[in-house]
Amino acid sequence: MRLVLIDKKSEQRNISTFIFKPEKKIKWTSGQYLIYSLPHQKNDLRGKQRFFTISSAPHQNYPSITTRIEKKPSSFKTALNKLKVGEEIFVKGPDGDFILDKKSKINIFIAGGIGITPFIAILRDLVFKKMKNEVLLLYANKNNNILFKKELDKISKKNKNIQIKYFIGSAKIDKNVLKRVIKKNIDIFISGPDPMVAKMEETVKKLGVKEENIKLDYFSGYKNI
Numbered sequence: 001m002r003l004v005l006i007d008k009k010s011e012q013r014n015i016s017t018f019i020f021k022p023e024k025k026i027k028w029t030s031g032q033y034l035i036y037s038l039p040h041q042k043n044d045l046r047g048k049q050r051f052f053t054i055s056s057a058p059h060q061n062y063p064s065i066t067t068r069i070e071k072k073p074s075s076f077k078t079a080l081n082k083l084k085v086g087e088e089i090f091v092k093g094p095d096g097d098f099i100l101d102k103k104s105k106i107n108i109f110i111a112g113g114i115g116i117t118p119f120i121a122i123l124r125d126l127v128f129k130k131m132k133n134e135v136l137l138l139y140a141n142k143n144n145n146i147l148f149k150k151e152l153d154k155i156s157k158k159n160k161n162i163q164i165k166y167f168i169g170s171a172k173i174d175k176n177v178l179k180r181v182i183k184k185n186i187d188i189f190i191s192g193p194d195p196m197v198a199k200m201e202e203t204v205k206k207l208g209v210k211e212e213n214i215k216l217d218y219f220s221g222y223k224n225i
């Protein structure tokens with residue numbers, strides 16, 4: 001399906017949100033992703049296609065990408081960053097099972113840096129629908145420039161069922177932290193760069209969380225948070 005860029009918003013020095021209008025309405029569940037194709041000249045070996053979580057919630061109508069544009073970006077990100085309002089990109093999907101289980105009332109979200117994107121979509125959705133699912137977000141970031149912090153703090157202040165703990169720099173989400181928060185009947189969602197997701201998965205499994213209660217979103221392509 002064809003989408004047209006309608007707005008681009010700078011979130012931080014190297015993070016932007018791109019908002020698209022689809023040619024036909026797209027129905028998605030918060031936490032899902034789209035597969036984007038962006039034809040461009042001289043593409044590098046990583047190619048012309050990328051997976052991106054839809055960082056907007058369904059009630060916001062238009063799907064958005066929130067992504068980091070590094071100092072030496074891939075040819076895809078260079079082309080995305082140069083896209084002008086009115087220009088097009090193509091998508092397949094939505095797809096993905098990184099979505100809340102309606103039966104589960106207690107959820108632990110673990111985010112590493114840009115891995116916050118599915119969680120911001122899910123939290124926006126919960127708040128909009130006035131759903132009372134219990135959520136504890138553990139959010140690790142390498143410095144104090146925390147993506148969506150203002151919005152997250154506002155959400156948590158207004159919704160007693162949503163708690164957030166930040167882990168900045170050397171403060172890590174480790175076994176001791178997780179041991180204190182893991183209870184029975186929880187679902188754990190982990191999202192971020194590959195090494196971080198793999199490590200967190202191993203830790204929560206060692207703490208006894210069953211495979212069927214763990215959902216993972218690997219943001220391949222990034223080396224760190």
Ligand SMILES: Cc1cc2nc3c(=O)[nH]c(=O)nc-3n(C[C@H](O)[C@H](O)[C@H](O)COP(=O)(O)OP(=O)(O)OC[C@H]3O[C@@H](n4cnc5c(N)ncnc54)[C@H](O)[C@@H]3O)c2cc1C
Nearest residue numbers: 044050051052053066067068072073074077117219220221
């Ligand atoms: C289900 C799913 C959802 C995702 N959701 C998101 C999301 O919401 N937001 C998001 O940002 N990402 C998301 N990702 C990851 C996304 O698909 C990209 O893999 C990621 O953004 C990295 O993009 P990039 O490869 O264009 O590299 P860049 O972001 O441009 O660069 C990342 C690093 O790789 C280096 N690099 C870039 N190109 C090359 C190259 N050709 N050769 C060697 N090194 C290179 C850069 O210098 C930099 O250090 C998701 C992935 C999946 C599977």
